[in-house]
Amino acid sequence: MGLIIFSILLGVILRKLGEDGRPLLEFCRAWLHVIMMLVSWIMWISPIGILSLIAGSLTEVEDIVQTFKNVGLFVTVNFVGCFIQAFIVYPSLYFFFVRKNPLKYLGGIVPAMITAFGTSSSSATLPVTIRCVTENNKVDRKVAQFCLPIGATCNMDGSALYFATVVIFLANLEKINLSFGEVVLTALIAMFVSAGASEIPSAGLSYTILCLEAVGIPTKYIGLIFAIDWFIDRIQTVNNVMGDAYGAGILNQVTDMTDQENNVEKSNSKLNVIFNAHAAEEKNNQHV
Known part of the structure; x- marks a missing residue:
């Protein structure tokens, strides 16, 4: 909730600043592209990690049927x-x-x-x-x-x-x-x-x-x-x-x-x- 409120206030302030706030706005956009590319790389290898977690959980279960x-x-x-x-x-x-x-x-x-x-x-x-x-x-x-x-x-x-x-x-x-x-x-x-x-x-x-x-x-x-x-x-x-x-x-x-x-x-x-x-x-x- 704090992150949402901070983001709203930051957007309002950047809009009021106009051209003075454009450098920070461009930085946020560039950071968004970086994070999205990083997430896409993680999603490509995530099936291996998820299968490993499932296998590890099943080995610790005493009664698999139940x-x-x-x-x-x-x-x-x-x-x-x-x-x-x-x-x-x-x-x-x-x-x-x-x-x-x-x-x-x-x-x-x-x-x-x-x-x-x-x-x-x-x-x-x-x-x-x-x-x-x-x-x-x-x-x-x-x-x-x-x-x-x-x-x-x-x-x-x-x-x-x-x-x-x-x-x-x-x-x-x-x-x-x-x-x-x-x-x-x-x-x-x-x-x-x-x-x-x-x-x-x-x-x-x-x-x-x-x-x-x-x-x-x-x-x-x-x-x-x-x-x-x-x-x-x-x-x-x-x-x-x-x-x-x-x-x-x-x-x-x-x-x-x-x-x-x-x-x-x-x-x-x-x-x-x-x-x-x-x-x-x-x-x-x-x-x-």
Whole structure:
């Protein structure tokens, strides 16, 4: 969260500086290209490292069959949680605020959901999401271009669910009983970490270790998560994109109501001015 706030303030200041801030802006752009090239090199050799982690985790497991059953339950819990969030929570909130059919709105963002599942990245899906909500669901473009980029960066409900589930799953593998306070702490950490997580494929793996260390759970079985993360990450990305799209629809309704109220106030103000002018004119006529 601190990094996000610092980045926003830095961008605002660089914009105000204009030409004086251009050298730092160019440095940041060059640094971005360097990091992206470094990440691309790491991604080429990452399969070797991931296979090694999975193999190391399997050698430490006592009952492989039971472990695979637990992994299957872990995937099921994530899928059910994302399903409830995407098809019950989001539509209910949309209906409560907008008073329109949420299923019709859902039909308009299906292309964005398919793109999210294929790319596993909220950023890569962002142009499709903007097009779906503006063209299919008639959301104001200004609202979409303001709300959706912020949502793609900070609004990651699926990721928050994933982080919390990973902690509880690995705690069960280690036979560690989490207290109620530790469960609450896990949920809070998962929410804050998801807000700062990167919107790139499989970015949650590094943040998972942070969540585990926060409640004191060993990370030796993290390789099992790596083996199935490619699939879970796609599901949670779909959930994240749906949350962004529904949020844009709700914000669009709120802004429309505000605009209507402002228009009514302006109309009333104009009527008052006309009425006062007419009253003053009649008063002057009476004096004459």
